[in-house]
Amino acid sequence: MSYGAYLDIDTLLSAQKPLSDHHDELLFIVIHHVQELWMKLIIRELEVATACVREGDLRPAFKSLARVSRIQRQLVEAWDVLSTMTPADYLAFRDVLGQSSGFQSWQYRLMEILLGARDEFMLRPHAHDAAVSARLQAAFDAPSLYQEALRLVARRGIPVPESALGANPAERHAEDEGVVEAWATVYRHSTEYFDLYELAEELVDLEDAFQQWRFRHVTTVERVIGMRTGTGGSAGVAYLRKALERRFFPELWAVRGRL
Ligand code: HEM
Numbered sequence: 207m208s209y210g211a212y213l214d215i216d217t218l219l220s221a222q223k224p225l226s227d228h229h230d231e232l233l234f235i236v237i238h239h240v241q242e243l244w245m246k247l248i249i250r251e252l253e254v255a256t257a258c259v260r261e262g263d264l265r266p267a268f269k270s271l272a273r274v275s276r277i278q279r280q281l282v283e284a285w286d287v288l289s290t291m292t293p294a295d296y297l298a299f300r301d302v303l304g305q306s307s308g309f310q311s312w313q314y315r316l317m318e319i320l321l322g323a324r325d326e327f328m329l330r331p332h333a334h335d336a337a338v339s340a341r342l343q344a345a346f347d348a349p350s351l352y353q354e355a356l357r358l359v360a361r362r363g364i365p366v367p368e369s370a371l372g373a374n375p376a377e378r379h380a381e382d383e384g385v386v387e388a389w390a391t392v393y394r395h396s397t398e399y400f401d402l403y404e405l406a407e408e409l410v411d412l413e414d415a416f417q418q419w420r421f422r423h424v425t426t427v428e429r430v431i432g433m434r435t436g437t438g439g440s441a442g443v444a445y446l447r448k449a450l451e452r453r454f455f456p457e458l459w460a461v462r463g464r465l
Pocket residue numbers: 237238241242288296306307308309310311314423426427430431435436437438439440441442443445446449
């Protein structure tokens with residue numbers, strides 16, 4: 207066994223296939239590949255963390271979530287490299303992208319779904335791919351990390367509204383006053399519920415970093431293509447700004463104003 211054989215480096219390094227001769231297209235491809243690889247690991251850790259929370263086994267869940275946080279730092283930092291690409295550098299090869307777009311990143315959607323996002327539009331771009339669709343749909347129909355956290359809170363004897371516990375996990379979770387109250391109990395009695403309190407803070411860290419990623423994405427997009435519409439057919443910057451308003455754990459943010 208050699209380094210190259212074990213890591214299948216030839217496959218890895220043959221996957222960057224620029225369609226133009228423009229210098230920055232390789233950078234554009236590498237950044238996406240790096241981000242997709244990190245997303246692959248995040249998905250695994252989120253699946254493990256969700257299963258652990260379901261079992262009430264928080265120690266390994268914290269280990270996974272700590273790893274997710276560190277990977278997220280890498281994802282956020284990666285924008286710095288891409289922001290060295292000027293509008294002219296990007297526009298030189300943008301045409302070769304056709305109608306392809308980040309909308310079609312199934313791993314990104316899976317991360318959002320595992321965390322608790324539930325929007326039918328997320329599944330549509332993947333309808334043509336049976337394997338991917340099945341994986342997204344399975345996550346969509348299963349309790350999210352957040353739902354498992356709320357179920358654990360309820361099992362500890364803190365009242366959580368039945369609707370938020372997810373009789374139907376595929377239903378969209380809207381901000382719920384009763385859930386804010388449940389988290390307020392955890393935060394007010396943090397010595398009694400220390401592990402739940404720690405879990406809540408880990409989730410806030412995770413959403414904080416996710417928002418930072420979205421913010422750096424939209425800022426990079428604005429500096430590179432301004433207010434142009436996206437190749438995926440959206441309004442571009444305006445759409446991405448709207449996505450910044452989507453929260454996975456709305457009550458964990460709301461509770462901070464109530465303590
Ligand atoms: C110059 C670089 C980039 C530009 C100009 C850009 C532009 C855009 C635009 C305009 C959209 C909205 C969809 C559309 O209409 O096309 C979008 C969505 C998206 N992009 Fe990028 N992007 C860039 C780099 C990246 C990178 C490096 C990633 C990392 C994987 C990424 C991932 C995504 C994802 C996941 C979405 C969907 C977001 C959502 O629906 O909330 N993009 N991008």
